Amino acid sequence: MISEDAEIAQRTMVHVTLSEIGQQLKRARSEAGLTLMKVASDLRLSPAQVEAIEEGEADKLPPGPFVRGYVRNYARLFDMHQYTDHELVLDDAISEKPVSTRRSVVSRSQSKSSDPGVRFITYLVVLILLALVLIWWANQSGHLTQLKDAALEAISAESGQPPQPEAQPNQNGDYAMPLPQAQQQLQTPPVSAVVEEQRMSESSVMPTTITPVPEEEAPPAPATKAAAEAVAEMKDEALLRLYFNAASWVQVTDAKGNRVAVGLKKEGHEMNLAGEAPFTVLLGYAPGVDVFYQGNKFDHSSYERKGMARFDVGP
Amino acid sequence: MFGRFKGFFSYDISIDLGTANTLIYVRGEGIVLDEPSVVAIRNEHGGTKRITAVGRDAKLMLGKTPGNIEAIRPMKDGVIADFTVTEKMLQHFIRKVHEKKFKLFSPSPRVLICVPCGATQVERRAIKESAVGAGAREVFLIEEPMAAAIGANMPVSDARGSMVLDIGGGTTEIAVISLNGIVYSNSVRIGGDRFDESIISYVRRNYGTLIGESTAERIKHSIGSAYPSTEVREIEVRGRNLAEGIPRSFTLNSNEILEALQEPLSGIVTAVKSALELTPPELGADIAERGMVLTGGGALLRDLDRLLMEETGLPVIVAEEPMTCVARGGGRALEIMDEHGGELFSLE
Numbered sequence: 135m136i137s138e139d140a141e142i143a144q145r146t147m148v149h150v151t152l153s154e155i156g157q158q159l160k161r162a163r164s165e166a167g168l169t170l171m172k173v174a175s176d177l178r179l180s181p182a183q184v185e186a187i188e189e190g191e192a193d194k195l196p197p198g199p200f201v202r203g204y205v206r207n208y209a210r211l212f213d214m215h216q217y218t219d220h221e222l223v224l225d226d227a228i229s230e231k232p233v234s235t236r237r238s239v240v241s242r243s244q245s246k247s248s249d250p251g252v253r254f255i256t257y258l259v260v261l262i263l264l265a266l267v268l269i270w271w272a273n274q275s276g277h278l279t280q281l282k283d284a285a286l287e288a289i290s291a292e293s294g295q296p297p298q299p300e301a302q303p304n305q306n307g308d309y310a311m312p313l314p315q316a317q318q319q320l321q322t323p324p325v326s327a328v329v330e331e332q333r334m335s336e337s338s339v340m341p342t343t344i345t346p347v348p349e350e351e352a353p354p355a356p357a358t359k360a361a362a363e364a365v366a367e368m369k370d371e372a373l374l375r376l377y378f379n380a381a382s383w384v385q386v387t388d389a390k391g392n393r394v395a396v397g398l399k400k401e402g403h404e405m406n407l408a409g410e411a412p413f414t415v416l417l418g419y420a421p422g423v424d425v426f427y428q429g430n431k432f433d434h435s436s437y438e439r440k441g442m443a444r445f446d447v448g449p
Numbered sequence: 450m451f452g453r454f455k456g457f458f459s460y461d462i463s464i465d466l467g468t469a470n471t472l473i474y475v476r477g478e479g480i481v482l483d484e485p486s487v488v489a490i491r492n493e494h495g496g497t498k499r500i501t502a503v504g505r506d507a508k509l510m511l512g513k514t515p516g517n518i519e520a521i522r523p524m525k526d527g528v529i530a531d532f533t534v535t536e537k538m539l540q541h542f543i544r545k546v547h548e549k550k551f552k553l554f555s556p557s558p559r560v561l562i563c564v565p566c567g568a569t570q571v572e573r574r575a576i577k578e579s580a581v582g583a584g585a586r587e588v589f590l591i592e593e594p595m596a597a598a599i600g601a602n603m604p605v606s607d608a609r610g611s612m613v614l615d616i617g618g619g620t621t622e623i624a625v626i627s628l629n630g631i632v633y634s635n636s637v638r639i640g641g642d643r644f645d646e647s648i649i650s651y652v653r654r655n656y657g658t659l660i661g662e663s664t665a666e667r668i669k670h671s672i673g674s675a676y677p678s679t680e681v682r683e684i685e686v687r688g689r690n691l692a693e694g695i696p697r698s699f700t701l702n703s704n705e706i707l708e709a710l711q712e713p714l715s716g717i718v719t720a721v722k723s724a725l726e727l728t729p730p731e732l733g734a735d736i737a738e739r740g741m742v743l744t745g746g747g748a749l750l751r752d753l754d755r756l757l758m759e760e761t762g763l764p765v766i767v768a769e770e771p772m773t774c775v776a777r778g779g780g781r782a783l784e785i786m787d788e789h790g791g792e793l794f795s796l797e
Binding site: 178179196197199200202203206207 | 601602603604738739740742754758762763764766768769770
């Protein structure tokens with residue numbers, strides 16, 4: 135009788151080769167007087183399979199788990215408990231991997247996002263991108279400070295210093311400005327002489343109420359007088375005037391590629407710039423800036439895009 | 450993102466979430482947990498419920514609890530019967546597995562769970578969600594017979610039919626496998642629990658005595674048999690006599706238990722026969738040559754293989770360590786999935 139507290143016996147591993155156990159089984163069978171056919175029918179196996187077990191021919195039998203099962207069933211017929219009650223390890227049975235890698239050729243090409251390799255590369259790429267962004271940001275902030283310095287220089291240039299090394303101050307302290315091409319073709323006398331002449335004519339001949347004629351409308355002839363008027367206008371007004379109704383970034387480059395002005399200007403600021411036309415103007419906030427060229431308002435609304443505007447002003 | 454980070458400190462685990470027992474296989478470490486799927490819940494004042502014990506401790510309480518404690522088996526017939534309790538139980542087991550190694554973070558493992566092939570989509574989803582609720586980072590499902598076949602080292606990738614019969618606590622799964630896929634599968638809701646119920650009802654009918662589930666299970670383990678044997682084994686048990694209302698002790702023998710188990714056993718035999726009928730002839734020939742493999746706790750019932758051998762005329766083999774075949778097979782499937790991609794076993 136089994137007591138209620140009976141525990142299931144701990145299974146231990148029994149290492150044995152198929153040929154060894156086969157011989158033991160064959161001996162037990164002959165001692166019991168059983169034929170191969172009888173055992174085969176009891177085990178529901180073919181006589182050839184039973185013979186293969188007895189002879190230890192593992193290659194004629196199915197792989198590991200099946201052979202182990204057959205041997206155990208065979209041993210049970212003769213109550214060989216050392217094999218039936220413990221885990222049987224057949225050292226020479228063909229062990230087969232339950233899943234071969236034959237089909238892996240197809241599936242290997244598809245890497246999952248959860249693969250450790252893919253994950254590592256992803257993190258690496260993200261880190262590199264972050265590092266690049268940081269480097270760019272650091273460079274950009276350095277560049278901005280340079281721009282600010284340049285803007286400060288430009289502002290100081292407006293207040294009396296020569297903005298460009300090429301610009302030569304004349305005797306009156308005004309900057310020598312290159313004239314428009316049409317005027318240059320007219321072979322105008324030296325600027326200082328013309329200015330003197332203009333002052334004299336204004337005081338004696340020209341009434342003060344007469345408004346200056348815009349340069350574009352000025353007739354090419356008579357040459358001398360028109361040129362004198364144009365130069366007079368240049369004397370009174372700068373070639374390019376910017377008035378800031380709102381704070382805006384500005385960058386002005388003249389035809390020679392000299393940066394005439396650059397920097398952030400505050401509301402109410404006014405800039406008078408001189409240089410060789412045409413000017414390339416870049417405005418950070420175009421709606422807040424009025425641009426006057428040769429005294430006439432230049433409409434830059436058609437160049438605006440998302441508040442910014444980049445356009446050329448000049449003949 | 451944080452879950453992934455925690456994933457570095459968690460295992461890859463395979464769970465055989467069975468009706469009777471839950472087994473957890475940790476990749477690279479083997480079976481680390483084998484506990485009954487039982488949760489004991491204490492009903493506190495104000496209607497709140499608190500988990501008192503899980504697993505082995507809770508099983509000891511089955512049928513012995515006072516009014517405010519109830520011992521629940523949250524799985525029934527291989528699927529979830531109580532979602533919340535299952536989630537809590539899984540959470541407890543996952544923590545228990547991880548507590549030896551990773552204490553700093555709450556575990557966030559990748560989990561592969563074995564489900565009965567007869568489970569509906571709703572039942573599968575419930576299992577998946579309960580695992581996610583228990584803290585799993587990623588959840589994969591694999592059909593139990595496939596995991597069992599892998600765990601039993603059967604040549605599932607061959608172009609040969611392999612038949613596996615997995616007798617669990619709640620269900621019996623029958624499948625014919627070839628080329629890493631299931632060709633035919635069937636699931637009947639007969640398992641170890643039905644054996645216990647049959648023993649209880651047999652004892653009540655013939656002895657007029659009521660015994661509990663634990664006693665019935667002990668009888669089954671000790672003298673349960675599926676095929677007549679010359680050796681008659683006996684066991685002394687105690688139960689409450691229904692007529693007298695007094696606990697009495699009496700003796701049962703293995704032939705009586707064999708008689709008691711006839712109904713569920715014939716259900717399994719019928720299912721196996723119908724599976725053989727519906728198997729394509731080429732694969733049927735392979736099965737006839739090699740035989741079928743028994744896995745699951747039910748395979749430990751004495752002479753069950755002999756019964757099936759007599760009934761089907763085919764060789765029947767009990768796998769090594771049949772109880773852990775499914776969990777081991779699941780763990781192996783997880784490894785294969787990482788090596789060769791998840792589509793090899795059509796994991797969900």
